[in-house]
Amino acid sequence: MSELVLEQVSVRLGxxxxxxxxxxxxxxxxxxxIIGPNGSGKSTTMKGLSGETRYQGRARLNGREINETPAVExxxxxxxxxxxxxxxxxxxxxxxxxxxxxxxxxEPALIGEALARVxxxxxxxxxxxxxxxxxQQRTQLARVLVQIWEPVRGGKPCWLFLDEPxxxxxxxxxxxxxxxxxxxxxxGGGVLAVMHDLNLTAMYANQVVALRGGRCLAAGPxxxxxxxxxxxxxxxxxxxxxxxxxxDTPFILPHLAxxxxx
Amino acid sequence: MTLTSSAVDVSPVRRRRIEGDRAPxxxxxxxxLAACLALVMLGAVSIGSTGWANGEALxxxxxxxxxxxxxxxxxxxxxxxxxxxxxxxxxxxxxxSLAVSGAVxxxxxxxxxxxxxxxxxxxxxxxxxxxxxxxGGGVLAPVIGLFGNHAVSVAAFLGGLASTMLLYxxxxxxxxxxxxxxxxxxxxxxxxxxxxxxLLVFVADDRALRDLSFWGLGSxxxxxxxxxxxxxxxxxxxxxxxxxxxxxxxxxVLGEAAAGHLGVNVQRQxxxxxxTVAAATGASVAVSGGIGFVGIVxxxxxxxxxxxxxxxxxxxxxxLGAIMLIAADxxxxxxxxxxxxxxxxxxxLAGAPFFLWILLTRRGFSxx
Numbered sequence: 001m002s003e004l005v006l007e008q009v010s011v012r013l014g015x016x017x018x019x020x021x022x023x024x025x026x027x028x029x030x031x032x033x034i035i036g037p038n039g040s041g042k043s044t045t046m047k048g049l050s051g052e053t054r055y056q057g058r059a060r061l062n063g064r065e066i067n068e069t070p071a072v073e074x075x076x077x078x079x080x081x082x083x084x085x086x087x088x089x090x091x092x093x094x095x096x097x098x099x100x101x102x103x104x105x106x107e108p109a110l111i112g113e114a115l116a117r118v119x120x121x122x123x124x125x126x127x128x129x130x131x132x133x134x135x136q137q138r139t140q141l142a143r144v145l146v147q148i149w150e151p152v153r154g155g156k157p158c159w160l161f162l163d164e165p166x167x168x169x170x171x172x173x174x175x176x177x178x179x180x181x182x183x184x185x186x187x188g189g190g191v192l193a194v195m196h197d198l199n200l201t202a203m204y205a206n207q208v209v210a211l212r213g214g215r216c217l218a219a220g221p222x223x224x225x226x227x228x229x230x231x232x233x234x235x236x237x238x239x240x241x242x243x244x245x246x247x248d249t250p251f252i253l254p255h256l257a258x259x260x261x262x
Numbered sequence: 263m264t265l266t267s268s269a270v271d272v273s274p275v276r277r278r279r280i281e282g283d284r285a286p287x288x289x290x291x292x293x294x295l296a297a298c299l300a301l302v303m304l305g306a307v308s309i310g311s312t313g314w315a316n317g318e319a320l321x322x323x324x325x326x327x328x329x330x331x332x333x334x335x336x337x338x339x340x341x342x343x344x345x346x347x348x349x350x351x352x353x354x355x356x357x358x359s360l361a362v363s364g365a366v367x368x369x370x371x372x373x374x375x376x377x378x379x380x381x382x383x384x385x386x387x388x389x390x391x392x393x394x395x396x397x398g399g400g401v402l403a404p405v406i407g408l409f410g411n412h413a414v415s416v417a418a419f420l421g422g423l424a425s426t427m428l429l430y431x432x433x434x435x436x437x438x439x440x441x442x443x444x445x446x447x448x449x450x451x452x453x454x455x456x457x458x459x460x461l462l463v464f465v466a467d468d469r470a471l472r473d474l475s476f477w478g479l480g481s482x483x484x485x486x487x488x489x490x491x492x493x494x495x496x497x498x499x500x501x502x503x504x505x506x507x508x509x510x511x512x513x514x515v516l517g518e519a520a521a522g523h524l525g526v527n528v529q530r531q532x533x534x535x536x537x538t539v540a541a542a543t544g545a546s547v548a549v550s551g552g553i554g555f556v557g558i559v560x561x562x563x564x565x566x567x568x569x570x571x572x573x574x575x576x577x578x579x580x581x582l583g584a585i586m587l588i589a590a591d592x593x594x595x596x597x598x599x600x601x602x603x604x605x606x607x608x609x610x611l612a613g614a615p616f617f618l619w620i621l622l623t624r625r626g627f628s629x630x
Contacts, residue, residue, distance in 0.1 A: 047519075071528075080523040087516065099516060111283075
């Protein structure tokens with residue numbers, strides 16, 4: 001009941017099969033990452049699981065078929081961070097975050113809490129459109145957090161669906177946000193994230209689902225999935241794991257900056 | 263980092279002002295606007311081409327007495343009770359309905375420049391009304407038989423509904439609305455409705471022609487208690503129902519997909535919004551013709567002061583729209599007294615430059 005279970009899920013867009021026969025299970029209490037090259041169906045999978053696009057097959061979240069569950073019920077335990085978020089009218093950061101209260105009781109104090117958690121303390125009165133891309137993305141994340149603030153509600157886990165949550169963030173904020181997602185999972189919630197950064201995936205994901213051409217090439221615990229042969233096949237180029245460059249090119253890893261949990 | 267602990271210490275005792283929350287200001291603004299509306303209504307009833315009204319007349323109307331011994335006072339009473347009062351109430355209803363339908367449409371299309379007048383909804387409603395005016399004596403006579411006095415309003419509503427749905431269908435693909443397509447489609451629809459209107463003028467008889475041109479100028483001068491009874495209930499219903507849309511329109515600020523994630527039944531709310539806009543526009547166009555720009559100017563001014571939260575924006579629009587149109591109508595009937603200016607000219611004179619100003623000052627505005 002506290003799982004996300006996909007059984008032979010396919011998604012068609014415009015007559016083309018974008019996601020083909022995808023099966024995997026994501027458990028609450030873990031971070032599950034979806035990786036794969038551009039156009040491999042990561043975001044489309046996310047769209048299917050967010051109720052934006054209909055899918056064939058079965059996809060159950062906490063035991064409920066996603067296609068058949070009313071939006072308002074799903075919103076009680078699933079929040080989605082979109083890849084790109086734009087806002088039409090000039091709104092303050094606080095006003096954007098408070099949109100997260102749509103399907104739940106309004107608790108104004110959570111606005112400040114959520115902003116602090118994404119590193120935007122004191123930004124409440126700023127106008128969203130004046131923020132940088134990274135600040136806007138973190139504002140959206142604060143909105144998503146407010147929607148399902150408690151990782152476990154009424155004995156059921158809540159789920160964060162994150163579509164490239166750190167794509168427009170600097171390395172410091174990438175770690176901060178991934179720490180946050182990780183903490184949410186440790187507190188009993190479920191996290192499903194589309195990831196491009198393989199180092200961050202290795203650091204934070206418990207499970208990895210690797211897609212290529214809409215099909216699942218590998219799914220399983222991070223250590224078993226992020227291997228040279230699998231990654232080379234997924235991305236279509238030779239990739240090595242845990243191997244330093246042969247020349248003196250510098251390489252930078254985020255591991256030292258991680259604050260907790262590891 | 264723990265995520266659970268902080269959910270506990272959210273005590274209502276410690277409630278402090280939240281930075282960037284404009285709701286308290288919006289509530290104050292609503293109270294001020296309501297007070298302002300009351301004053302403007304009183305003023306508009308009192309002033310006119312016969313000068314300031316006799317306070318005694320106003321008092322007698324409110325008490326329901328009609329003195330028969332004083333013909334001057336009786337004239338004042340008739341002017342106030344049967345001409346000015348319905349006119350002010352009509353102006354209030356029309357102004358409120360235009361501003362609210364503008365705000366709803368802007369929220370639906372996620373664009374501050376969407377307005378029933380600009381995107382052709384008013385033209386569609388106008389065509390519906392004109393069809394009924396011209397052909398009501400002939401082909402459409404059975405409809406008149408069915409709806410009686412309401413036939414023109416019903417036709418205007420259907421015209422507005424058809425053009426709103428067509429517009430939305432054309433402008434929306436794959437769940438997202440393309441504003442450029444929508445605005446251009448609106449222009450095309452408006453031109454088409456204009457051409458059809460021209461054809462109607464061509465075939466219209468003298469009586470229908472007079473009705474058409476009178477109606478097309480855009481005016482609340484013809485307001486009677488009877489017309490208020492026709493259009494009033496529709497407009498009042500729309501105004502009362504519009505707050506139901508507020509939370510969905512707020513969520514739609516993030517886009518249709520994200521609104522769905524927040525728990526909004528997007529399709530149902532969109533349909534409700536479209537019907538609301540069509541009903542409000544249809545009802546007001548039917549009784550007052552084309553009065554432009556109220557639907558853009560009023561929501562925009564309010565967003566600047568109280569923010570875009572539709573829970574306050576929609577009632578605020580109703581109040582400020584009413585105030586603005588009563589004020590414009592009052593100016594229209596005293597500025598060239600004893601003649602009077604069609605109010606549509608006034609709102610366009612003030613509104614069009616304002617619209618251009620929005621275009622010029624809106625940062626990062628793009629049609630796409």
